[in-house]
Amino acid sequence: MDPVSIDDPRVPLRGAVLGLGMIGRHHARLLQASPRVSFAGAVDPGGDRFGMVQDPALIFATVAELLAAGAPDFAIVAVPTEEHLPAARELAAAGVSVLVEKPLAATAEEARELIAAVEAAGVRAAVGHVERCNPALLELRRRVGAGQLGEVFMIATERVGPFPARIRDVGVVKDLATHDLDLVRWLGGAPIASVAAQTQHRMGREHEDLVLVTGVTASDVAFNVNVDWLSPTKVRRTRILGEKGMLVADTLTSDLTFFANGEVTSEWSAAQASRGVSEGDMTRYALSRREPLLVELEAFCDWVAGDDGAAVVTLEEGLQTVLAAEAVLRAAATGETVRL
Numbered sequence: 001m002d003p004v005s006i007d008d009p010r011v012p013l014r015g016a017v018l019g020l021g022m023i024g025r026h027h028a029r030l031l032q033a034s035p036r037v038s039f040a041g042a043v044d045p046g047g048d049r050f051g052m053v054q055d056p057a058l059i060f061a062t063v064a065e066l067l068a069a070g071a072p073d074f075a076i077v078a079v080p081t082e083e084h085l086p087a088a089r090e091l092a093a094a095g096v097s098v099l100v101e102k103p104l105a106a107t108a109e110e111a112r113e114l115i116a117a118v119e120a121a122g123v124r125a126a127v128g129h130v131e132r133c134n135p136a137l138l139e140l141r142r143r144v145g146a147g148q149l150g151e152v153f154m155i156a157t158e159r160v161g162p163f164p165a166r167i168r169d170v171g172v173v174k175d176l177a178t179h180d181l182d183l184v185r186w187l188g189g190a191p192i193a194s195v196a197a198q199t200q201h202r203m204g205r206e207h208e209d210l211v212l213v214t215g216v217t218a219s220d221v222a223f224n225v226n227v228d229w230l231s232p233t234k235v236r237r238t239r240i241l242g243e244k245g246m247l248v249a250d251t252l253t254s255d256l257t258f259f260a261n262g263e264v265t266s267e268w269s270a271a272q273a274s275r276g277v278s279e280g281d282m283t284r285y286a287l288s289r290r291e292p293l294l295v296e297l298e299a300f301c302d303w304v305a306g307d308d309g310a311a312v313v314t315l316e317e318g319l320q321t322v323l324a325a326e327a328v329l330r331a332a333a334t335g336e337t338v339r340l
């Protein structure tokens with residue numbers, strides 16, 4: 001199928017959302033607010049429980065009803081992860097481009113089926129790894145790319161907090177650690193080469209609720225991912241360590257801080273020796289903050305409109321992340337280091 005409008009990507013696209021839950025409600029809000037979009041409707045068999053859709057005539061119980069009212073140019077798939085494949089397949093078959101929430105699918109096999117369905121239909125598609133649109137992480141990546149840290153040694157992410165009771169279909173590895181596994185590759189600039197992992201099951205659910213991952217990328221950057229649903233406080237932190245210092249992004253507050261290695265020789269040589277590097281200046285950057293979900297939506301509109309350079313996360317990248325998550329689960333189950 002041809003892109004909607006190569007000549008004028010600013011022509012509003014008809015966009016819809018599937019799922020009006022915790023994340024879908026925010027997509028619905030932005031679809032109705034963005035000048036890039038003409039809102040085509042929302043689908044949820046449970047209705048609009050957060051009261052997000054202004055026109056009740058645009059709330060549908062099924063995709064078939066949405067399509068009958070006039071097929072949109074694109075739809076955002078924000079249904080539970082196990083439903084991503086059937087939802088994306090039905091939309092793609094109707095010629096609708098899809099932005100699929102992360103993770104791309106519940107298993108790598110389903111992710112491959114989803115990719116095949118999208119390719120067969122010839123529609124545009126991407127994955128909603130929205131952390132890549134967080135201002136602190138965008139700036140972190142830009143600074144690492146510009147050489148601020150020199151050679152990068154390590155990436156460490158922490159994503160811990162209480163359990164959101166609504167998640168039933170997957171464990172913390174696929175639901176949350178997929179954010180981090182995607183970030184490690186995106187920030188580290190190379191695929192994940194191998195992982196070792198430990199999980200815990202402390203809440204009596206079928207799936208794990210805590211994971212610690214240690215791994216390395218193909219470019220020899222060591223990484224560490226620490227994720228759980230058991231902590232009584234919410235932390236979202238990404239730390240990159242290199243030869244010239246350390247950058248720390250807090251994605252809850254969208255803050256980015258640089259800790260430089262000191263260049264001044266201290267007279268207190270005993271303390272220096274024990275620290276390895278000396279403490280230098282600390283700088284917190286003032287960032288312009290745009291809502292990550294809106295940045296993601298605008299990039300996806302560009303992509304649907306035919307801009308091949310739009311900053312979207314491809315389905316292939318989404319598949320690589322699901323494969324990495326499965327490798328983590330295998331590593332935890334076997335106690336072995338798993339190569340990807």
Ligand SMILES: NC(=O)c1ccc[n+]([C@@H]2O[C@H](COP(=O)([O-])OP(=O)(O)OC[C@H]3O[C@@H](n4cnc5c(N)ncnc54)[C@H](O)[C@@H]3O)[C@@H](O)[C@H]2O)c1
Binds near residue numbers: 018047078130
């Ligand atoms: N990008 C992020 O930061 C982020 C954050 C939260 C969730 N997510 C992802 O978004 C997806 C949804 O998560 P959530 O937390 O919003 O879940 P949720 O349970 O809060 O909401 C899911 C909604 O989908 C509806 N639904 C179920 N089947 C449907 C179908 N076939 N068609 C239309 N609607 C259907 C449900 O009634 C429910 O309202 C998951 O894949 C999750 O991993 C991403």
